[in-house]
Every structure is written in structure tokens, then in C-alpha cells.
Amino acid sequence: MRCCSKDYTSQIKRIAKKKGADLVGIADAGVMNRNPPDPVWPQTPERIWKECRSVIVIAKHLPWGVFRSDDLPTKLYVPHLVMNRLDEIALDITYSIEELGFRATPIPQNITDTELKRGTYGSLSLRHAAVEAGLGTLGLNLNLLTPEYGPRVYLQAILTDMSLTPDIPMKRSLCPGPSCGRCLMVCPADSIGLFKNDKRKCSAYAQRYGVSALMNHILKITGTGDEEEIRNLVRSMETVNFWQALRTGSGAYGGCLRCWEVCPVGNDYRKHLSDVHSKIPASGERKERLKQMMDEIRHPEDTPAIHSMRWIGKMR
Ligand code: B12
Numbered sequence: 001m002r003c004c005s006k007d008y009t010s011q012i013k014r015i016a017k018k019k020g021a022d023l024v025g026i027a028d029a030g031v032m033n034r035n036p037p038d039p040v041w042p043q044t045p046e047r048i049w050k051e052c053r054s055v056i057v058i059a060k061h062l063p064w065g066v067f068r069s070d071d072l073p074t075k076l077y078v079p080h081l082v083m084n085r086l087d088e089i090a091l092d093i094t095y096s097i098e099e100l101g102f103r104a105t106p107i108p109q110n111i112t113d114t115e116l117k118r119g120t121y122g123s124l125s126l127r128h129a130a131v132e133a134g135l136g137t138l139g140l141n142l143n144l145l146t147p148e149y150g151p152r153v154y155l156q157a158i159l160t161d162m163s164l165t166p167d168i169p170m171k172r173s174l175c176p177g178p179s180c181g182r183c184l185m186v187c188p189a190d191s192i193g194l195f196k197n198d199k200r201k202c203s204a205y206a207q208r209y210g211v212s213a214l215m216n217h218i219l220k221i222t223g224t225g226d227e228e229e230i231r232n233l234v235r236s237m238e239t240v241n242f243w244q245a246l247r248t249g250s251g252a253y254g255g256c257l258r259c260w261e262v263c264p265v266g267n268d269y270r271k272h273l274s275d276v277h278s279k280i281p282a283s284g285e286r287k288e289r290l291k292q293m294m295d296e297i298r299h300p301e302d303t304p305a306i307h308s309m310r311w312i313g314k315m316r
Contacts, residue, residue, distance in 0.1 A: 008100060009165040012056060012093070019092040020085065021058035023146060023153065025133030028166040029053050035310065037128040041116045045159055048107060048123055054164040056093065056104075057126070057133040059146065059153040060086050064272035067152070067261040076208065079154065079254030083109060086156040093158050104160035110253045120199070126155040128311050134167030137313040139175035141183045141192045141259050147174060150266025151259065173313035174265050178293035183259035185287075186280050192259070194293045195312055202256075209241050209251030217242060 009026060016024040029045040029052045036042035045052040066078045090106035097104040113123045127144040131137055136146035143151040177195075178184070184192040191201035203210060221233045233239070245252045261277050263269070297315060 007165055008102075008162060011100075012097070012162070012164060015096045016056065016058055016089070016093055019089045019096075020060070021089050021093075022061050023059040023135050023148065025057050025130065025135045025167040026164045027055040027057060027129055027132035027134075029055055029159070031166070032124075032129065032132055035132075037125045037308065037311070038117070038121070041121055043113075043116065043121055043123065043125045043128075045124065049105065049159050051103075051161045052159040054160050054162055054166070055124070055129055055133065056158040056160065056164070057130045057135060057155060058086060058089060058093070058157070059130065059135060059144075059149075059155050060089070061149040061153050061268070062257070062260070064152075064268065067257060067273055068276055072255075073250070075257055076251040076255045077248065079257075080249035080252070082154045083156075083249070083253065086154055090156045090158050097158075097160055097162065100162075102160060102162045104158050104162070106156065106158050109156050124157060126157055129157050130155050131169055131311040132166075134169050137170050137172075137174045138195070138308065138311045139183070139263070139265070140177055140181065140195060141187070142195060142197050142308075143183075143259065143263075145174040145263070145265045148266060149268050150263045152261075152263075152266065152268065154254075170313055173315050175312070176265075177297060177315055178290040180264065181286075181290040181293075182262045182264065182280055184290060185283060186258045186262050188256065188258060190286075194296060195308065205256035205258075207251075207253060208255045209245035210253065214242055214245075 013024050032055060033044045033046045036044050045055055060082050062079060062082055066075060069075070087106065087109060094104040094106055107123055109126070110122065112119045112121055127138060127142070130144045136144050139145040139151060144153070144155065145151050146153055189201040189205050191198040203212065207213060217238055221230055224230055224233070241251060244250050261273060262280055264274070
């Protein structure tokens with residue numbers, strides 16, 4: 001293996017951009033090992049690969065046309081094209097690192113580790129990794145927000161034994177918090193809290209044809225004693241949708257983009273989205289909840305519910 005005295009950081013970033021990444025940042029693996037997002041289930045680089053020194057985080061935006069369309073199959077399908085592209089870019093970067101004489105590996109992007117919190121956590125938390133790599137901060141709904149694209153990016157990471165120069169994490173929150181609250185106002189699952197997301201509620205929309213929906217579908221089929229009912233369920237459009245998800249990924253990991261399309265953070269919002277998404281439905285009850293959250297934020301010392309300030313950043 002090559003000696004690491006030369007700093008390859010700008011070369012790696014150039015390669016990542018050339019291969020198609022919209023954003024690229026570097027996190028120090030040691031810092032991530034010392035600061036797991038949830039210490040009970042440590043999602044750390046060293047758990048994946050002991051020799052890892054740097055984590056390269058890349059992001060790719062979802063095409064803006066997807067947010068301007070109301071077509072559900074399009075919304076279910078296109079995110080998976082972007083996730084696939086990210087995996088290809090990550091593999092290209094990995095081989096480029098090998099050509100420089102070092103070692104690297106992409107991580108499983110959306111696959112969750114069955115040993116971590118009943119299989120609900122990825123091997124690394126990519127959003128937290130992205131904050132450590134200086135790409136942005138976590139928003140009210142815990143999505144990563146970036147200055148360039150707001151939340152409208154998918155993420156992937158490459159671990160390497162190269163010692164690269166880490167980027168500096170942002171100190172100030174990009175998210176205006178409950179004083180904006182547009183994501184909370186529009187969420188069809190009503191899953192968003194004060195820097196919290198009720199995952200069970202969210203996943204009914206975000207993973208419409210994900211593993212838990214598939215299990216429920218199978219249970220529904222096996223639970224009915226009626227032969228005609230079984231035949232109808234097996235031959236239903238729901239089964240067709242699961243087949244599409246298994247074949248293409250469509251609806252398995254992405255689908256509900258409501259909190260993304262209305263988020264005003266990101267240089268892209270005004271140019272590509274505000275004309276169709278600036279108006280949002282009014283709800284007195286949700287507005288009232290946002291007001292209460294603003295009170296909680298004014299007294300953060302009395303608010304143990306606000307976890308993860310390291311990644312949320314200092315509120316404006
Ligand atoms: C499992 C998963 C889900 C689950 C759970 C989401 C979640 N919040 O973890 C569900 C199905 C709900 C989901 C939904 C979506 N997801 Co998802 N998901 C993942 C996955 C595979 C793992 C997440 C993970 O490991 N989290 C780690 C833990 C530590 O984070 P956390 O659960 O948020 O925990 C924090 C807080 O909950 C809090 N906390 C923890 N415990 C407690 C307890 C209390 C009392 C309190 C107050 C707080 C608190 O502190 C923790 C540390 O900060 C990642 C891929 C990856 N490898 O990272 C993608 C990922 C996070 N998802 C992504 C996307 C795009 C989505 C959706 C937009 C999909 C869609 N289009 O429909 C929605 C958005 C939902 C949302 N607002 O977060 C992107 C995020 C991109 C971005 N810009 O942020 C990722 C990174 C995938 C990718 N390849 O890009 N997802």
C-alpha cells in the first residue's frame with residue numbers, strides 16, 4: 001500500500017464530481033467512531049472496517065421534474081434510479097482509489113443491518129455522515145438539508161484507508177425549524193415532530209412497497225380462510241406492485257416526496273419548485289402544534305426531546 005504523506009483530498013473530490021456526484025465531502029472516521037448517532041446501536045466506520053480512516057460522502061439530487069409531477073408510479077420509480085446511480089459513482093470512486101494505491105469500499109446504501117435495532121438502522125447513518133462531512137445539517141423532519149438542494153438529495157458513502165483532509169461540519173442549522181414547519185404541515189402521515197420523525201407512520205408512505213408492507217400483504221393472504229378471497233388477493237394490483245418493487249426497487253425505499261418538495265431551503269427551490277409548491281394547505285391544529293414547538297425551542301435546556309443537536313446545528 002502507498003504511503004499517505006501526499007494529500008489526495010482535492011484529487012478524490014475532482015474524481016467524485018467527474019463521475020457524477022453533485023456534492024462530495026470528507027468525514028474523519030475517528031470522529032465518527034467517537035460520535036455514533038445512537039450510542040446504543042453504534043453505526044460507526046470501525047464496525048464495518050477497522051482500518052477505515054476517512055469516509056467520503058456523496059450526494060445526487062432527485063430530478064426536479066419528479067417534484068412537479070403528481071404521478072405516483074413516477075415518484076416511486078425515479079428515486080431508485082438515483083440510488084442506483086449513486087452506487088455506480090461510489091464503485092467508480094472506489095476503483096479510482098485503488099488505482100492510486102489505496103483501498104476502499106462503498107457501503108450498503110439502504111440495506112439495514114439486522115444486528116442494529118431490529119434491522120431498522122443502516123450500517124452507517126448516511127445523513128449523520130453527511131453532516132460530519134460538511135454537506136449540510138438535519139432538518140425538522142431529520143432529513144439532511146443542503147445549501148444547494150435542500151433535502152432533495154440521496155446519499156452514499158465510501159470508506160477508505162486513505163487519510164484525507166476532513167471537511168468542517170456546518171455550525172448553524174440550515175433549517176428554520178418550527179417557525180417554518182412546512183414539512184410538518186403537509187406530511188400525509190403526520191409523522192413529523194420537533195426534530196423527530198415517527199418512522200412507523202412515515203414508512204407507510206415512504207416504503208409503500210417495502211419489507212413491512214410485503215409482510216402485511218402476505219399475512220393478509222394467509223390469514224383469510226376463504227379460497228376466492230385468497231385468489232383475489234394473490235392476483236390483486238397490490239401483488240403486482242410488490243413484484244415491481246422486487247424487480248426494480250420501485251416503492252421499496254422512496255415514494256412520498258411531500259416533505260422534500262415544499263422545503264424552501266436550497267438554492268434550487270426558487271428556480272424549480274416555488275411556483276408549484278409555495279402554497280400549502282392550512283391546518284389550524286398543526287399550526288398550533290408548531291407554535292408550541294417554538295416555545296419549546298426557546299427553552300432548549302428544558303427540552304430533552306431535542307436529540308442530536310450536534311447534527312441539527314445552532315438554531316437561527
Ligand atoms: C431506515 C430508513 C428509513 C426509515 C426510518 C427513517 C429514519 N428516520 O431513520 C423510513 C422508512 C421511515 C425512511 C423514510 C425516508 N427515508 Co430513509 N432511510 C433509512 C436508512 C436505510 C437507515 C436510517 C438510519 O440508519 N438511521 C439512523 C438513526 C440513528 O437515525 P434516526 O433513526 O433518525 O435517529 C436519530 C433520531 O431519531 C434521534 N433519536 C433516536 N432515538 C431517539 C429517541 C428520542 C426520545 C428522541 C426524541 C429522538 C431520538 O436521534 C438519532 C440520532 O440523531 C437510511 C440509509 C442509511 N444507511 O442511512 C435511509 C435514508 C435516511 N432515507 C432517506 C430518504 C430519502 C427517505 C425518505 C425521504 C424516502 C421517501 N422519499 O419517501 C423518507 C423520509 C423520512 C424522514 N423524514 O426521515 C435518505 C435521506 C436523504 C436526506 N436528504 O436526508 C437516506 C440517507 C437514504 C439515502 N441513500 O440517501 N427511511
